[in-house]
Amino acid sequence: MPETDSLHTIGAQLRRARLAAELTQEQVAELAGISRPRYRDIETGAAAARATTLMNVARALGLEMMLIPQFLVPAVDALLSPEAGEDAPAFAPQPEPDDER
Amino acid sequence: MPETDSLHTIGAQLRRARLAAELTQEQVAELAGISRPRYRDIETGAAAARATTLMNVARALGLEMMLIPQFLVPAVDALLSPEAGEDAPAFAPQPEPDDER
């Protein structure tokens, strides 16, 4: 069970959110403060991002990274399933200046 | 808002889950397949883990990493609030968030 599966799952989720928001890879990368090639690798599952990078990318797409107790995952999935694909309502791409260096 | 806040938030969450499970840092590190110093840095928020590493750590603690649409975060938080986290009965006694419909 290579963790490449997890990477592809995350990437697919990001891609769906990105297309739903009608953003290009470059725009998401810009919002998340990373380069386009890097975002491409994350979205295609070619490479793992850092936790902080993934959080920035997720927020740029109107998503939030959360740690859920495993026994509550079904309940959360139930919350997600009905309106998972809702065309994004008020989603505010904030410039989010971050990433020290 | 530096992302060190995010790291501390995640770390605190991991620590709470670890103590609830009565595991040592070394045991969690072993379960997650990383070294103890590395897990310590993650738990204390001293350093960011890779997304894959964070997922392995989370699973070792009975947690699952999920990407939640931001507008659903309050609902998920409500699910988590009662007694998030430890000795898990097969299903949670949900206090029925008196949410209208």
Next chain:
DNA sequence: CGATATTGATCTGAAAACATATCATCATTC
């Protein structure tokens, strides 16, 4: 057709996450 936009891909080099080893601190317990 030619121009533009989006995405896929590769290369170089720097920065950060990793392992491993070692030592310090602070409890607890004998």
Next chain:
DNA sequence: GAATGATGATATGTTTTCAGATCAATATCG
């Protein structure tokens, strides 16, 4: 007080993420 166990911390070296640049493939459109 000495021994044990858990945690904090530092140092060295390897691996991987990252930026930035560049080029190719595939649309889409005037």
